[in-house]
Amino acid sequence: MTKxxxxxxxxxxxxxxxxxxxxxxxxxxxxxxxxxxxxxEIAHRAAGAAGILCAAGDPMGEATIAALPDSVKIISxxxxxxxxxxxxxxxxxxxxxxxxxxxxxxxxxEIAFTLMLMAARRAGEGERMVRAGAWHGWAPTQLMGVTLxxxxxxxxxxxxxxxxxxxxxxxxxxxxxxxxxxxxAPEQEQGAVFHExxxxxxxxxxxxxxxxxxxxxxxxxxxxxxxxxxxxxxxVVNSGRGPSVDDAALAxxxxxxxxxxxxxxxxxxxPRVFPAYLDLENVALLPHLGSATIETRAAMGERCxxxxxxxxxxxxxxxxxx
Ligand code: DGY
Numbered sequence: 001m002t003k004x005x006x007x008x009x010x011x012x013x014x015x016x017x018x019x020x021x022x023x024x025x026x027x028x029x030x031x032x033x034x035x036x037x038x039x040x041e042i043a044h045r046a047a048g049a050a051g052i053l054c055a056a057g058d059p060m061g062e063a064t065i066a067a068l069p070d071s072v073k074i075i076s077x078x079x080x081x082x083x084x085x086x087x088x089x090x091x092x093x094x095x096x097x098x099x100x101x102x103x104x105x106x107x108x109x110e111i112a113f114t115l116m117l118m119a120a121r122r123a124g125e126g127e128r129m130v131r132a133g134a135w136h137g138w139a140p141t142q143l144m145g146v147t148l149x150x151x152x153x154x155x156x157x158x159x160x161x162x163x164x165x166x167x168x169x170x171x172x173x174x175x176x177x178x179x180x181x182x183x184x185a186p187e188q189e190q191g192a193v194f195h196e197x198x199x200x201x202x203x204x205x206x207x208x209x210x211x212x213x214x215x216x217x218x219x220x221x222x223x224x225x226x227x228x229x230x231x232x233x234x235x236v237v238n239s240g241r242g243p244s245v246d247d248a249a250l251a252x253x254x255x256x257x258x259x260x261x262x263x264x265x266x267x268x269x270x271p272r273v274f275p276a277y278l279d280l281e282n283v284a285l286l287p288h289l290g291s292a293t294i295e296t297r298a299a300m301g302e303r304c305x306x307x308x309x310x311x312x313x314x315x316x317x318x319x320x321x322x
Contacts, residue, residue: 002025003023003024003025004024004025004049004050004051004312004313005024005025005026005027005048005049005050005051005071006020006024006025006026006027006049006050006051006052006053006308006312007027007042007045007046007049007051007052007053008020008026008027008028008029008052008053009029009036009042009052009053009054009055009058010029010032010036010054010055010058010078011028011029011030011031011032012053012078012297012301013294013297013298013301015298015301016298016301016302016304016305017030019301019302019305020053020305023305023309023313024051024308024312027045027049036054036055036058037058037059038059039059039060039061039063039064039067040063040064040067042054042058042059042060042064043064043067043068043069046068046069046071046072047069047071048069048071049069049071049072050071050072050073050074050312051072051073051074051075051076051308051311051312052068052072052074052075052076053076053077053078053304053305053308054075054076054077054078054084054085055077055078055079056077056078056079056081056084056288057084057270058077058084059084060075060077060084060085060086060090061084061085061086061089062086062089064086065085065086065089065090065093065095066089066093068093068095072095073094073095073096073311073312074095074096074097074098074307074308074311074312074318075090075095075096075097075098076097076098076099076304076305076307076308077097077098077099077100077304077322078100078300078301078304079099079100079291079300080099080100080101080104080291081099081213081214081241082097082099082213082322083213083214083215083241085097085322087322096311096318096321097321097322098304098307098308098311098318098319098320098321098322099320099322100299100300100303100304100320101160101320102160103296103299103300103303104161104290104291104296104299104300105160105161105163105164106164106296107290107291107292107293107295107296108161108164108211108239108290108291109161109162109164109165109167109168110168110293111239111265111286111289111290111292112161112165112209112211112237112239112265112290113165113168113169114263114286115237115239115263115264115265115284115286116148116153116207116209116235116237116263117148118263118284119235119236119237119260119261119262119263119282119283119284120145120146120147120148120207120235120261121145121146122143122144122145122261122282123284124281124283124284124285125143125281125282126143128281129143145261146233146235146260148169148172148174148207149172149173149174150173150174150175151174151175151206151207152174152175152176152177152204152205152206152207153165153166153169153174153175153176153177153205153206153207153209154177154178154179154195154201154202154204154205154206154207154208154209155176155177155178155179155192155209155211156178156179156180156201156208156209156210156211156212156221156240157179157180157210157211157212157213157240158178158179158180158184158188158192158211159180159211161211161239161240162178162180162209162211163184163188165209165211166178166190166192167190170190174207175193176190176191176192176193177192177193177194177195177201177204177205178192178193178194178195178201179194179195179198179201180194198226198229199229202226202229202230203229203230203231205230205231205234206231206233206234206235207234207235207236207237208222208230208234208235208236208237209237209238209239210222210236210237210238210239210240210244210245211239211240212240212241212244213240213241214240214241214242214243214244218241218243218244219243219244220243220244220245220246220249221244221245222236222238222244222245222246222249222250223246223249224246224249224252224253227249227250227253227258227259228258230253230258230259232257232258233257233258233259233260234258234259234260235259235260235261235262235263236250236259236261236262236263237262237263237264238262238263238264238265238266239265239266239290240266241266242264242266242267242268242269242270243268245264245268247268247274247276247277248274248276250262251274251276251277251280254280254282254283255280260282261282261283261284262282262283262284263283263284263286264277264283264284264285264286265286265287265288265289265290266288266290267288270288271287273285303319303320306319307319307320
């Protein structure tokens with residue numbers, strides 16, 4: 001039987017590319033050539049393909065979806081986030097869209113926790129000091145940060161990742177608060193304090209960790225007004241999506257110290273980074289590492305292919321419909 005054609009926009013872990021090549025007429029991008037940045041090029045390369053395996057950040061907006069050939073039946077994204085895909089436009093064309101929930105929750109919570117610690121304990125500053133040869137020995141007042149022990153962690157978006165972070169933070173004796181569109185079940189809350197208002201939430205916490213999806217509903221959620229609601233000296237971490245932070249407002253608060261320190265893994269318009277952050281010592285900057293563990297990226301790839309197999313090889317419903 002002829003294998004269905006599958007366009008894969010990015011270089012994926014070897015075992016995932018091998019599985020794809022075994023089961024599909026796979027068009028790989030083993031060199032990770034940047035043609036994936038151009039939606040028209042993706043559509044062009046999808047000629048005759050039944051499926052597209054794309055990734056976070058690929059330009060799968062309305063124009064790309066409209067340009068796809070009729071042969072495309074499914075878009076399987078190597079990400080849990082789907083803010084790069086015009087899902088209603090895809091569905092209107094009868095194209096299924098799937099993502100990779102669950103398998104990256106722990107890894108992404110780990111990065112949020114890493115950033116929390118980097119911000120609290122000034123780890124980025126310390127690392128830069130050592131590498132610059134500017135460390136002249138231990139000193140009683142050198143690079144003093146703040147502890148997380150006993151602090152109130154505010155989780156914005158209490159989904160799978162937020163709940164994993166809460167479990168980690170309990171191990172650091174942190175008190176958990178959260179804000180979400182609705183209150184979680186008691187077994188998910190595990191004693192976490194739900195807040196019904198932004199003001200009540202932001203005024204109650206010492207550390208804000210953001211886990212909200214991108215899109216218009218959360219665009220610049222953390223703006224100057226909400227930053228002003230934070231307690232002086234709060235820490236801010238974002239490992240969700242960059243556009244949910246008003247960068248100019250956060251940089252201004254980092255400059256005055258109203259926000260003591262921040263940790264960011266995601267950026268508005270990434271890989272561009274808001275230039276003011278680069279001059280600030282009190283912000284830790286990571287290159288969107290949330291799901292970047294060997295184990296998680298393998299599991300994400302398997303999940304993408306499981307969805308493609310269900311739809312294209314077995315004619316069944318997708319397993320993880322976005
Ligand atoms: C996702 O899966 O949405 C992540 O942001 C990519 O690591």
